[in-house]
Amino acid sequence: MGDNTLEEVLQSQDSVAQWFRTNGVDWEPYVFPDEYTHWIEEQRAVRETCAVVDQSYHMEVIRIEGPEAVDLLAYLGVNDFDRIRNEDPPQALDLLVCNPNGYVIGDNILFYVGENEFTLVGTETINNWIRYNAETGDFDARTEVLYHMFDDNDPPEFRFQIQGPNALDVMEEVVDGTLPDISFFEMDMIDIGGTETFALGHGMAAFPGLEIFGPYEAHDDVLDKILEVGQDYGIRQMGRHAYKTGKIGQGWFAFSVPAIYEHEDLKGYREWLGADSLEARLSLGGSFDSDDITDYYMTPMERAQSHLVDFDHNFVGKEALAEMIDDQRRERVTLVWDSDDVIDVFASLFREGKTNKFIDFPEIPNRWSTMHYDEIRKDGEVIGISKYPGYLYYEREFLSVSTVDTEHAEPGTEVTFVWGDDSGKPSVERHEPVEIRATVAETPYVRGGRESM
Structure with a gap:
């Protein structure tokens, strides 16, 4: 009889970390085109003119409702819920949840959309944790x-991000009446062609924008109106290449290993959790290789999310985080890859002998693994992890969102990281690992006022 639960799967493996390293990618969460025109032009649009990305299909959406819904969320989330308890919807929160040891299970965007009603949008690993506690906990x-991205049915809502220096100009013409002033991560309601729509203040490539969502029946009409108005502002639809790489300049850690695999x-x-759950089918890639799955866990501090932690309420992981929060050992940085070393990796394809691991343009994660971890070194010692790499045309640089020991986090510090993967996955070609030089830089790396290339 086969394994039926995640726990049974784990018990059948000598090392869960090594098992995940040998796993290939058997799912694809980004169900929109790689590019609508060309990823370079789509990257440029979000920095120079305007871009719209259709987020309606690639994220799981769950509803949490009931008289004690906020109590459930506050028990699991490290965040401050006072505003949600005391002010009216709509509101949004970057919900961060940790295990009892204070390590991150994940974060999704929580929307407070009505009395005792919330939607949680993002990765199912966090949503599953919420669902489990709702079913087994003592909460009303x-x-x-x-909606799940592999469902055959339509999602309940359309969801669009409109980003770039011209984004708000476009939306001023799209909305019925006057566009309200919506600050970053604040929310309001707008009407588009008579459709009542939620609007969240958002940003990408250091420019303000909006994320809007409303009834799916209006998907085509709303998108058509945005594109029609946007023609005069240089709008482009953004495919997944440009969308995913945009997060690198923002310094967002995407999808690290959820800290659920060993705690009693x-x-x-x-x-x-089932044996077919996403948590049971992770695929680790990159040069960092450990037998201990906890070495792949991350804390809120090294993800630059300590500002989300509110110790004025009881939540899972509170005691552990209280001990760790003032003892930060690693912090988030951006690595700027040495261009000559990157070029030399490509040059290896045109020389006799072994070649280096091919670097996909413009985004690397999910090509042969769902989670990427490269080993960062300084003077021969491992000092951190290069986590989320990709190329930004408007910076003309390869970058990676990373975490390094605090003593090496000063911008300008020169390090190396190992580029390669010896996991033996069929999707990893034969290659020679190589050290690539890199320079530590601040995060977010892309900031307002910088000129586009």
Whole structure:
């Protein structure tokens, strides 16, 4: 009989970390085109003119509702919920959840959309944790999966991001009436062609923009109006290449290993998760290689999310985080890859002998793994992890969002990282690992006022 739960899968493996390293990618969460025109022009649009990305299809959406829904969320989330408790919707929150040891399970965007009603949008690894606790905990709260990216049905809502220096000019013409002034991560309601629409203040490539969502029936009409108005402002639709690489300049850590695999208190959760769950099918890639799955975990501090932690309420992981928060050992940085070394990796394809690991343009993650971890070195010692790499045309640089030991986090510090993968996956070609030089830089790396290339 095969394994039925995540816990059974884990018990059948000598090392869960090594098992994940040998796993290939058997799912593809980004169900929109790689590019609509060309990824370079789409990258440039978000920095120079305006871009719109259709986020309606590639993220799971769950509803949490009930008299104690906010109590459930506050028990699991490290965040401050006072505003949600005391002010009216709509509101948004970057919901960050940790395990009892203070390591991150993940973060998704929580939308407070009505009395005792929330939607949580993003990666299912966080949504599953919420659902499990709603089912097994002592809270008067219910959850429902409204949409999953592999569903055959349409999502309940359209979701568009409109970004770039001309984004708000476009939206001023798109909305019925006057566009309200919506600050970053604040929310308001707007009407578009008579459709009541939620609007979240957002940003990409250091320019303000909006994320809007409303009833899916209006998807085509709303998108058509945005594109029609946007023609005069140089708008482009953004495919996944430009969308995913935009997060690198922002310094967002995408999809790190959820910290659920070894803690005894989470055994019930692992028995609740199926053997076919995303948590049971992770694929680790990159040069960092450890037998201990906890070496792939991250803290809120090294993800630059300590500002989200509110110790004025009880939540899972509070005691552990209280001990760790003032003892920060690593911090988030951007690595700027040495251009000559990158060029030399490509040059290896035109020389006799072994070649180096091919570098995909413009984005690397999810090509042969769902989670990328490269080993960063200084004077021969491992000092951190290069986590999320990609190329930004408007910077003319390869970058990676990374975490390094605090003593090496000063901008300008010169380091190296190992480019290669010896996991033996069929999707990894034969290659010679190589050290690439890099310079530590601040994060976010892309900031307002910088000229586009």
